[in-house]
Amino acid sequence: MNLNIFNHFPELKLSDEILLRELKHTDANSLKNILSDPKVAPFIPNDVIPQSITQALVEINFLRSLFKNKKSVYWGINHAEHGLIGTVGYENWQMYHNRLEVAFELNPIFWQRGIMSMCLRGIIEYAFEEMQVNRIEAYTLTTNEASHKTLLKVGFKEEGRLKKYRKFNGEFVDVIIFGLVNENTE
Numbered sequence: 049m050n051l052n053i054f055n056h057f058p059e060l061k062l063s064d065e066i067l068l069r070e071l072k073h074t075d076a077n078s079l080k081n082i083l084s085d086p087k088v089a090p091f092i093p094n095d096v097i098p099q100s101i102t103q104a105l106v107e108i109n110f111l112r113s114l115f116k117n118k119k120s121v122y123w124g125i126n127h128a129e130h131g132l133i134g135t136v137g138y139e140n141w142q143m144y145h146n147r148l149e150v151a152f153e154l155n156p157i158f159w160q161r162g163i164m165s166m167c168l169r170g171i172i173e174y175a176f177e178e179m180q181v182n183r184i185e186a187y188t189l190t191t192n193e194a195s196h197k198t199l200l201k202v203g204f205k206e207e208g209r210l211k212k213y214r215k216f217n218g219e220f221v222d223v224i225i226f227g228l229v230n231e232n233t234e
């Protein structure tokens with residue numbers, strides 16, 4: 049585990065077009081549009097979908113505070129021409145267990161071009177080499193085929209179905225857990 053990562057926010061340049069960077073307050077409108085898009089919203093809890101710019105700012109402040117408070121790292125996905133097109137990051141660095149939980153979403157205009165696979169590969173390398181974590185996990189709704197395929201593509205293994213694991217929009221639902229283990233840590 050390497051807590052020195054909190055000295056400077058780690059920007060990751062993944063291609064000429066895609067840069068992973070810290071979220072900014074000026075991203076509020078883009079973030080609101082992405083999370084409330086009818087293709088994205090079914091996979092996001094209602095209470096996380098901003099209904100206003102003010103609510104989007106609250107979400108951005110929360111994601112920024114993860115790094116500021118040395119809890120975790122959450123990036124905005126910046127497209128050179130289009131600005132913020134998604135987010136990807138780790139909500140929860142369980143430091144005692146040295147594991148992370150990953151989350152992500154992308155503006156549907158950019159779906160199925162390999163962008164999220166590239167972002168996940170970038171932040172997995174960062175987590176394993178720089179943060180030196182043992183394990184990354186992801187929890188997805190059972191219906192989220194795009195997310196399952198994306199996680200499998202970048203090396204996650206499906207580890208099982210957790211029954212009634214999450215309260216999602218008022219109902220207790222099953223989720224699929226995916227895991228990826230760092231073979232280079234003890």
Ligand SMILES: CC(C)(COP(=O)(O)OP(=O)(O)OC[C@H]1O[C@@H](n2cnc3c(N)ncnc32)[C@H](O)[C@@H]1OP(=O)(O)O)[C@@H](O)C(=O)NCCC(=O)NCCS
Nearest residue numbers: 091152153154159160161162163164165188194195197198
């Ligand atoms: C999941 C998501 C981020 C995928 O992003 P993406 O950039 O389109 O993913 P990629 O282009 O890297 O695709 C990765 C793999 O998944 C497959 N895939 C992606 N979207 C798919 C879809 N809608 N239907 C079927 N397969 C899909 C791709 O074909 C690719 O596999 P392949 O290389 O074998 O063809 C995007 O669909 C999304 O934002 N969904 C809504 C939010 C969400 O579900 N977040 C995750 C919550 S756990």
